Amino acid sequence: xxxxxxxTQYREVSLSEFFExxxxxxxxxSPQKSLFMIVKEAFDxxxxxxxxxxxxxxxxxxxxxxxxxxxxxxxxxxxPGIERxxxxxxxxxxxxxxxFHVIRQSxxxxxxxxxxxxxxxxxxTGEKARVETKRDQDDVAFRFILGxxxxxxxxxxxxxxxxxxxxxxxxxxxxxAKGRYVTGRQSTIEYLKESAVVNPHASIxxxxxxxxxxxxxxNIEKAPYISKAVKPHPYGIEIGExxxxxxxxxxxxxxxxxxxxxxxxxxxxxxxxxxxxxLKAEVLPSSLNNKxxxxxxxxxxxxxxxxxxxxxxxxxxxxxxxxGMMSIYGEERPEFYGRPVTRKASVYNGNPFSVEVGMVxxxxxxxxxxxxxxxxxxxxxxxxQPGSCAITQSVFDLDWRTYGLEQKQGKGQPYGPAIIxxxxxxxxxxxxxxxxxxxxxxxxxTDEIKAAIKQEMRMLKTFGNRKxxxxxxxxxxxxxxxxxxxxxxxxxxxxxxxxxxxxPVVSKIANVVFIHEEAIQADSGYNIxxxxxxxxxxxxxFTLKAVFGGMEDRSTDLEISDxxxxxxxxxxxxxxxxxxxxxxxxxxTGIDVSKIQGAEPLPGDWDLRNSEVEQDG
Amino acid sequence: MVNIKTDEVLIKLVEKMYNELISGEVPELKxxxxxxxxxxxxxxxxxxxxxxSFVSRSxxxxxxxxxxxxxxxxIEFIMDMIKxxxxxxxxxxxxISEGWKDYKFHTQDESNMLAEDLEVITTLMREDFKLRPEExxxxxxxxxxxxxxxxxxxxxxxxxxxxxxxxxxTIPYNVENDKVKLISHDADFILAIETxxxxxxxxxxxFDEDFRSVLVHLKGQPARSTRRLLKxxxxxxxxxxxxxxxxxxxxxxxxxxxxxxxxxxxHISEWLAVPAAEFIGITASDIINYDLPSDKxxxxxxxxxxxxxxxxxxxxxFWKQEIETMLQMGKKAEQQALAKYGLDFVxxxxxxxxxSDVL
Numbered sequence: 001x002x003x004x005x006x007x008t009q010y011r012e013v014s015l016s017e018f019f020e021x022x023x024x025x026x027x028x029x030s031p032q033k034s035l036f037m038i039v040k041e042a043f044d045x046x047x048x049x050x051x052x053x054x055x056x057x058x059x060x061x062x063x064x065x066x067x068x069x070x071x072x073x074x075x076x077x078x079x080p081g082i083e084r085x086x087x088x089x090x091x092x093x094x095x096x097x098x099x100f101h102v103i104r105q106s107x108x109x110x111x112x113x114x115x116x117x118x119x120x121x122x123x124x125t126g127e128k129a130r131v132e133t134k135r136d137q138d139d140v141a142f143r144f145i146l147g148x149x150x151x152x153x154x155x156x157x158x159x160x161x162x163x164x165x166x167x168x169x170x171x172x173x174x175x176x177a178k179g180r181y182v183t184g185r186q187s188t189i190e191y192l193k194e195s196a197v198v199n200p201h202a203s204i205x206x207x208x209x210x211x212x213x214x215x216x217x218x219n220i221e222k223a224p225y226i227s228k229a230v231k232p233h234p235y236g237i238e239i240g241e242x243x244x245x246x247x248x249x250x251x252x253x254x255x256x257x258x259x260x261x262x263x264x265x266x267x268x269x270x271x272x273x274x275x276x277x278x279l280k281a282e283v284l285p286s287s288l289n290n291k292x293x294x295x296x297x298x299x300x301x302x303x304x305x306x307x308x309x310x311x312x313x314x315x316x317x318x319x320x321x322x323x324g325m326m327s328i329y330g331e332e333r334p335e336f337y338g339r340p341v342t343r344k345a346s347v348y349n350g351n352p353f354s355v356e357v358g359m360v361x362x363x364x365x366x367x368x369x370x371x372x373x374x375x376x377x378x379x380x381x382x383x384x385q386p387g388s389c390a391i392t393q394s395v396f397d398l399d400w401r402t403y404g405l406e407q408k409q410g411k412g413q414p415y416g417p418a419i420i421x422x423x424x425x426x427x428x429x430x431x432x433x434x435x436x437x438x439x440x441x442x443x444x445x446t447d448e449i450k451a452a453i454k455q456e457m458r459m460l461k462t463f464g465n466r467k468x469x470x471x472x473x474x475x476x477x478x479x480x481x482x483x484x485x486x487x488x489x490x491x492x493x494x495x496x497x498x499x500x501x502x503x504p505v506v507s508k509i510a511n512v513v514f515i516h517e518e519a520i521q522a523d524s525g526y527n528i529x530x531x532x533x534x535x536x537x538x539x540x541x542f543t544l545k546a547v548f549g550g551m552e553d554r555s556t557d558l559e560i561s562d563x564x565x566x567x568x569x570x571x572x573x574x575x576x577x578x579x580x581x582x583x584x585x586x587x588x589t590g591i592d593v594s595k596i597q598g599a600e601p602l603p604g605d606w607d608l609r610n611s612e613v614e615q616d617g
Numbered sequence: 618m619v620n621i622k623t624d625e626v627l628i629k630l631v632e633k634m635y636n637e638l639i640s641g642e643v644p645e646l647k648x649x650x651x652x653x654x655x656x657x658x659x660x661x662x663x664x665x666x667x668x669x670s671f672v673s674r675s676x677x678x679x680x681x682x683x684x685x686x687x688x689x690x691x692i693e694f695i696m697d698m699i700k701x702x703x704x705x706x707x708x709x710x711x712x713i714s715e716g717w718k719d720y721k722f723h724t725q726d727e728s729n730m731l732a733e734d735l736e737v738i739t740t741l742m743r744e745d746f747k748l749r750p751e752e753x754x755x756x757x758x759x760x761x762x763x764x765x766x767x768x769x770x771x772x773x774x775x776x777x778x779x780x781x782x783x784x785x786x787t788i789p790y791n792v793e794n795d796k797v798k799l800i801s802h803d804a805d806f807i808l809a810i811e812t813x814x815x816x817x818x819x820x821x822x823x824f825d826e827d828f829r830s831v832l833v834h835l836k837g838q839p840a841r842s843t844r845r846l847l848k849x850x851x852x853x854x855x856x857x858x859x860x861x862x863x864x865x866x867x868x869x870x871x872x873x874x875x876x877x878x879x880x881x882x883x884h885i886s887e888w889l890a891v892p893a894a895e896f897i898g899i900t901a902s903d904i905i906n907y908d909l910p911s912d913k914x915x916x917x918x919x920x921x922x923x924x925x926x927x928x929x930x931x932x933x934x935f936w937k938q939e940i941e942t943m944l945q946m947g948k949k950a951e952q953q954a955l956a957k958y959g960l961d962f963v964x965x966x967x968x969x970x971x972x973s974d975v976l
Contacts (some may be wrong), residue, residue, distance in 0.1 A: 484676055486719075491638065494693055495631055495632060
């Protein structure tokens with residue numbers, strides 16, 4: 001409510017003037033953070049624009065040093081471009097394109113960012129920004145040199161000229177500003193890297209002040225799902241917002257206002273709400289006084305409404321998270337990629353939101369270091385203020401020891417070889433500040449975050465169990481295939497006798513069909529050698545389903561027929577896999593569960609488990 | 618001298634495994650369980666030996682099969698040594714096992730343990746296997762004359778008081794009669810001393826001559842050969858053995874291994890243990906009575922004492938009381954703490970007092 005009120009006031013005193021005095025609120029406080037903010041605002045706009053038009057983004061970010069503490073930031077994209085006449089408003093006016101009254105999840109939520117960045121550059125260096133843009137349907141591109149007229153909150157255009165651009169469409173923004181270039185956890189490069197994790201459909205190039213180029217490749221050739229813009233849901237709407245909407249609506253009656261400007265409100269429900277509030281359906285919405293609005297709001301909360309539509313949500317998605325984490329963290333050769341978890345949508349203050357969690361575990365990740373939590377809000381990496389963020393607080397609230405990680409007294413910072421991605425998304429997330437660096441710890445949100453993390457971590461536990469199982473199977477394999485043969489050959493060598501046939505002994509100990517695999521690293525993947533041995537005294541026929549890396553979309557059926565006692569059969573498969581291969585899950589059908597080791601009954605075959613009565617010692 | 622027999626015993630062991638494999642049986646080796654819980658007192662021998670509980674090393678399990686494979690490599694190595702009339706130290710065997718790849722020993726403890734397991738299985742001694750420990754430098758000073766076979770194969774006569782330097786006669790790893798002969802002596806008892814510092818003090822104070830004693834430096838936990846020599850001196854010359862140690866749980870264990878036999882070598886206790894040995898080391902009571910400078914018991918000390926309370930070898934009135942008193946006081950003391958009362962206190966007061974109780 002406070003936010004909405006302030007914003008109304010900004011308009012009255014000139015938003016630009018307000019910003020000049022309060023730029024820290026928007027994140028432009030220290031020189032290093034300001035430089036980061038400029039990149040972030042321009043880069044997020046590029047991604048939003050590309051996604052909106054389903055263009056696979058190609059974005060180049062370059063920072064060059066003008067003098068010791070003055071830098072030039074240029075962000076160029078292959079986005080849709082901006083219509084020439086819109087440029088002054090998009091770049092030169094704070095709060096243009098405000099998405100008030102329709103809600104939709106996007107990276108930049110209020111169209112305030114890029115203008116603030118230009119204004120910051122102007123205030124610190126006196127330099128104007130350079131904007132180049134071209135749409136596909138235009139013949140020429142336009143180059144603007146523009147600043148901001150602070151008093152009047154509008155663009156101050158120095159020059160605008162057409163030019164021939166070698167690209168079909170796109171936008172390039174170049175801002176010169178005071179700043180400090182840093183690397184590390186709260187830096188431009190980290191921001192781009194984490195952005196690359198959740199945007200595997202983007203090709204991102206970064207050129208640092210020393211001219212080093214860092215490239216994050218595109219890893220998926222498809223545009224992400226984009227949320228639809230929807231009207232606000234009336235549950236939990238703040239009173240200030242309701243007042244603003246009532247004042248500015250084009251609806252002529254209260255009934256039409258409720259039924260047309262909100263989602264999930266039918267004409268019938270609208271009249272019920274109005275009646276319950278003791279108001280008249282025909283009144284002009286802007287004529288309501290604060291007291292009437294207040295009783296309207298109360299009766300809205302009591303009305304029976306369908307929950308908000310989830311169409312306004314755009315998750316990163318399981319496939320994108322998996323691909324993104326694989327490509328960016330693959331160099332750590334993780335042993336395990338958790339299948340990303342997406343929660344069902346919940347509602348906070350009338351707005352839907354949801355949570356996604358992804359994880360990589362093991363490999364070269366250091367086991368004695370804090371677990372890395374990478375935080376995202378609406379696909380935007382959150383690098384600052386981890387301590388006050390709902391994500392961090394949820395992580396610290398959970399007992400990680402259950403999942404085999406270390407944590408003092410089951411609270412606070414967990415330690416272990418893991419990177420956990422947490423994405424909270426939805427239109428109008430509650431942030432702790434205007435610069436949107438941390439999500440507020442609202443109970444329903446932290447509950448959802450915790451539930452998502454728990455769901456994800458249970459997979460790690462399953463993985464751990466599977467690893468133990470695999471280790472035991474490997475040990476048995478070693479016993480049958482190496483140790484006992486070694487004992488036999490050593491005995492015969494010492495005694496000068498023939499090597500005895502060990503199969504009777506092995507089948508006495510094992511009496512199972514044994515599945516063993518070796519994964520040999522090859523170019524961009526692994527050669528998986530599946531070896532099947534019959535240590536029993538009978539012939540078997542069955543089917544083995546090999547699920548490579550535990551990914552159900554990568555599986556193959558191996559038909560094993562007429563496998564005679566003491567017979568060995570080998571299958572070879574190649575699996576594309578970045579990083580360390582976590583092993584294959586084998587499932588069987590057509591053989592008794594007590595006669596096979598190294599594979600599980602196919603889930604559809606669970607009833608077989610009950611026949612697990614006779615077990616051969 | 619027992620080469621042929623050793624050979625045969627080992628071949629028999631391998632044949633047993635081979636025949637099991639041939640007949641489709643899972644090979645298995647049985648041996649006495651070598652733990653504190655399987656130590657029983659042998660009335661006839663007057664020593665503690667392994668009891669009736671056995672462990673089985675079976676090829677059914679990875680650990681058991683691993684043990685068997687390593688034992689076979691070791692047996693092969695021993696038979697090669699017997700054939701080529703060589704011997705090796707336990708340490709050398711540990712290094713030689715590097716060439717056994719997957720079946721190499723990971724620590725020397727592991728290889729020592731396996732050699733001992735083979736002793737237990739075959740009832741042979743590691744000397745039969747051509748395996749010997751490193752010399753550990755334990756030594757003897759006193760009026761006793763021995764003959765030791767030198768590298769030329771000649772027996773050389775040595776008086777352990779007159780023919781040696783201040784460090785004394787160094788005990789070789791083999792002290793059997795074919796190597797060391799006990800010729801004559803002029804002494805009343807043997808004093809086995811835990812630390813080098815105290816050994817040197819008694820030598821300097823001429824305790825061996827003044828008290829007609831033979832001083833044996835144990836060098837901490839005594840090696841097999843040191844214990845074997847004590848046993849022969851006691852057995853063959855009839856000399857009583859007194860053990861003078863620090864006052865802490867580890868020193869009690871030193872005494873235990875001399876008098877009762879060590880848990881690790883309980884299969885040969887009758888060879889090594891001196892049941893008549895008496896403890897005259899620092900006791901908890903000494904710490905109080907002599908007001909000795911002391912140290913606090915560490916956590917490890919306390920758990921060692923508690924484990925001794927469970928150890929059947931220490932379940933006598935004397936040991937129970939000493940161990941419990943030490944636990945109550947929470948203190949331990951070194952032999953050299955006696956120097957609080959001057960360098961001569963140990964030889965003029967402490968030892969004469971203690972000896973008068975037991976002699």
